[in-house]
Amino acid sequence: MKIVVCVKQVPATTAEKRYTADLRLDRAASESVINPLDEYAIEQALRLQEAGAVETVVYLSMGPESAAEALRRALAMGGEEAYQVTDDALAGADQWATARVLAAALGKLAPDVALMGMSSDDARGSLVPGAVAAIRGLPLLSYAAELMLTGSTARIRRLTASGFDVLEAPLPVVASVTDQVGEPRYASLKGIMAARRKSLETWNLADLGLSAHDVHGAALTRVVEVRPPETKAPTERVENLGPAEAASRIADWLAARKLI
Amino acid sequence: MNNDICFLAEFDGGSPARSALELAAGAAGLAAESGGAAVGLAYGAGAAAGAASLGAAGAARVVVLSDTDGPAISLAAAAAATIGDDAPLAFLAPATPNGRDLAAALMGLLGLPALGPVRAVRIEGGRVRAEQSTLQGTVITVSESMADAPQPVIILALSGTFTPLEGGGGAASVSTAPSSDAGALGAARIVESHPADAAVANLEEAAVIIAGGRGVGSAAGFEPLNELAAVLDGAVGASRAAADAGWVPYQLQIGQTGKVVKPALYVGCGISGAIQHRVGMQTAENVVAINKDPDAPIGEFADLFVVGDLFAIVPELTAEIRRRKGIPS
Ligand SMILES: Cc1cc2nc3c(=O)[nH]c(=O)nc-3n(C[C@H](O)[C@H](O)[C@H](O)COP(=O)(O)OP(=O)(O)OC[C@H]3O[C@@H](n4cnc5c(N)ncnc54)[C@H](O)[C@@H]3O)c2cc1C
Numbered sequence: 001m002k003i004v005v006c007v008k009q010v011p012a013t014t015a016e017k018r019y020t021a022d023l024r025l026d027r028a029a030s031e032s033v034i035n036p037l038d039e040y041a042i043e044q045a046l047r048l049q050e051a052g053a054v055e056t057v058v059y060l061s062m063g064p065e066s067a068a069e070a071l072r073r074a075l076a077m078g079g080e081e082a083y084q085v086t087d088d089a090l091a092g093a094d095q096w097a098t099a100r101v102l103a104a105a106l107g108k109l110a111p112d113v114a115l116m117g118m119s120s121d122d123a124r125g126s127l128v129p130g131a132v133a134a135i136r137g138l139p140l141l142s143y144a145a146e147l148m149l150t151g152s153t154a155r156i157r158r159l160t161a162s163g164f165d166v167l168e169a170p171l172p173v174v175a176s177v178t179d180q181v182g183e184p185r186y187a188s189l190k191g192i193m194a195a196r197r198k199s200l201e202t203w204n205l206a207d208l209g210l211s212a213h214d215v216h217g218a219a220l221t222r223v224v225e226v227r228p229p230e231t232k233a234p235t236e237r238v239e240n241l242g243p244a245e246a247a248s249r250i251a252d253w254l255a256a257r258k259l260i
Numbered sequence: 261m262n263n264d265i266c267f268l269a270e271f272d273g274g275s276p277a278r279s280a281l282e283l284a285a286g287a288a289g290l291a292a293e294s295g296g297a298a299v300g301l302a303y304g305a306g307a308a309a310g311a312a313s314l315g316a317a318g319a320a321r322v323v324v325l326s327d328t329d330g331p332a333i334s335l336a337a338a339a340a341a342t343i344g345d346d347a348p349l350a351f352l353a354p355a356t357p358n359g360r361d362l363a364a365a366l367m368g369l370l371g372l373p374a375l376g377p378v379r380a381v382r383i384e385g386g387r388v389r390a391e392q393s394t395l396q397g398t399v400i401t402v403s404e405s406m407a408d409a410p411q412p413v414i415i416l417a418l419s420g421t422f423t424p425l426e427g428g429g430g431a432a433s434v435s436t437a438p439s440s441d442a443g444a445l446g447a448a449r450i451v452e453s454h455p456a457d458a459a460v461a462n463l464e465e466a467a468v469i470i471a472g473g474r475g476v477g478s479a480a481g482f483e484p485l486n487e488l489a490a491v492l493d494g495a496v497g498a499s500r501a502a503a504d505a506g507w508v509p510y511q512l513q514i515g516q517t518g519k520v521v522k523p524a525l526y527v528g529c530g531i532s533g534a535i536q537h538r539v540g541m542q543t544a545e546n547v548v549a550i551n552k553d554p555d556a557p558i559g560e561f562a563d564l565f566v567v568g569d570l571f572a573i574v575p576e577l578t579a580e581i582r583r584r585k586g587i588p589s
């Protein structure tokens with residue numbers, strides 16, 4: 001049983017973001033991390049491996065050269081090897097192009113489970129898993145709170161508006177996880193050392209049998225405007241008041257806005 | 261190609277979900293500008309019987325994709341066949357798990373451009389433009405599909421992006437989608453369903469949300485929040501810290517991996533305001549925070565920041581509101 005975890009490098013939530021002149025995120029200027037939800041996907045894969053349900057955990061990332069850092073960090077958490085798709089023609093890739101490229105790479109890697117996070121911190125579309133499933137012609141098990149593998153079947157537990165469902169599909173599948181699967185582990189010093197010796201292979205578009213034309217110059221969408229959020233009135237502060245006085249001030253504030 | 265605006269209409273327990281009513285109104289508004297029609301693609305138990313009623317919500321026509329419950333992604337082939345060659349201008353889907361999966365599969369099957377999750381959509385010079393809050397709310401971007409990209413552009417709309425119409429037009433004309441093989445996308449099936457013991461509030465529809473975090477300390481600590489919610493006709497929500505601790509059900513979690521809410525009033529009690537929580541409530545119209553730490557991050561984006569102990573202030577606030585409303589305590 002082989003799992004490929006798709007890992008995206010994203011700007012850290014605390015990092016200052018900048019846009020380039022052509023309205024793309026300037027990734028070089030931002031501090032980068034593994035997309036936090038992808039750490040949960042890694043954790044789920046490694047737990048299945050520790051439980052003996054999976055032999056091999058492989059990582060796949062599409063991104064600029066610097067995204068190799070995210071793959072090294074993933075390898076430090078565990079797993080066997082990593083693949084990076086990087087190509088100048090993929091700069092500014094949207095979710096459709098990303099899905100197209102990941103689907104082609106997954107075609108080469110042929111895992112039993114292609115495992116992803118439920119969304120990426122920067123795009124937040126949650127579109128890549130479903131699109132990869134559609135392009136590859138595979139079942140999708142999305143928003144998993146837990147992934148279970150038995151024989152030739154994958155099952156997930158998915159939380160619903162009123163409890164949870166269990167979904168099932170025959171392998172191979174595409175699956176995505178939420179942050180309910182369990183807290184991601186930290187890489188140990190030993191893990192970090194070991195990661196340096198693990199294989200990290202780089203592919204370009206041609207290695208996947210794709211051309212820039214196949215991915216429509218990396219995008220079907222474009223950003224036409226970037227601006228800061230609307231500035232709101234400054235925060236009003238209520239401090240150093242007794243509870244009754246503070247409550248009365250809040251009630252006044254609510255009444256002034258016709259909320260009570 | 262035409263100028264119609266398609267939208268996904270999810271049915272839930274026999275009637276249209278709130279998202280269906282919002283998207284119908286959004287599609288009607290956009291279609292009036294584009295010169296096309298608002299066309300609903302309905303699915304879920306009760307969709308066949310309820311399809312015509314979407315006319316009052318704004319739809320001119322409704323195509324029923326399925327009349328049973330099940331993973332929405334299995335309807336991607338049927339949706340693709342319905343859209344067919346006569347491609348509409350835009351396809352609105354709710355930014356819910358079901359809506360996203362179906363939209364994603366459609367994007368993959370037909371090679372369509374997709375934008376979202378968005379919080380505003382408009383038509384400018386015949387092109388659909390969508391506004392997104394990205395990078396955890398630090399930046400607003402406006403996007404469109406490339407001029408030479410195929411139609412329709414898929415738009416994932418957050419709840420609250422459009423407001424349902426009140427007392428709109430008559431019945432919509434209804435047809436049924438041609439049957440199509442779902443293929444592998446239909447292979448994932450729900451094999452067990454475990455409903456919760458007690459129903460939980462639908463936060464997306466609440467006008468007032470009283471949210472509690474780690475500072476609430478325990479399940480019992482939520483009692484004063486319940487009482488405040490009751491006098492304000494509101495619902496109780498939570499941070500992940502409170503949901504993870506098991507003090508409230510996960511379904512009440514607000515944030516990146518919980519609900520995205522847009523109430524008229526959000527009151528955060530004992531919540532620090534982490535970015536992952538903030539993305540779930542930043543479009544609330546009025547944000548009040550009660551926190552004993554004067555430096556809590558929520559103090560930087562709340563409209564009213566009250567520094568103090570929630571256990572002292574919340575019961576006083578409930579009593580004060582009761583007094584002002586003339587409700588006996
Ligand atoms: C991938 C990922 C997804 C996530 N998704 C979500 C999500 O969807 N939703 C979410 O909420 N979080 C989410 N988180 C977690 C998030 O990062 C924070 O850890 C979480 O929001 C913190 O919850 P909190 O504010 O309740 O707790 P804390 O950060 O611990 O804050 C508690 C606050 O309570 C105050 N307090 C304590 N006692 C009192 C008192 N008596 N009176 C008044 N104030 C008091 C303290 O001053 C403090 O500010 C996610 C994290 C990750 C990595």
Ligand SMILES: Nc1ncnc2c1ncn2[C@@H]1O[C@H](COP(=O)(O)O)[C@@H](O)[C@H]1O
Nearest residue numbers: 006007062116117119120125126127128
């Ligand atoms: N460039 C990428 N490289 C590898 N995996 C990705 C990439 N973009 C998205 N993914 C995967 O798809 C998931 C959902 O991303 P998104 O659809 O962008 O919200 C992420 O959590 C990743 O697992």
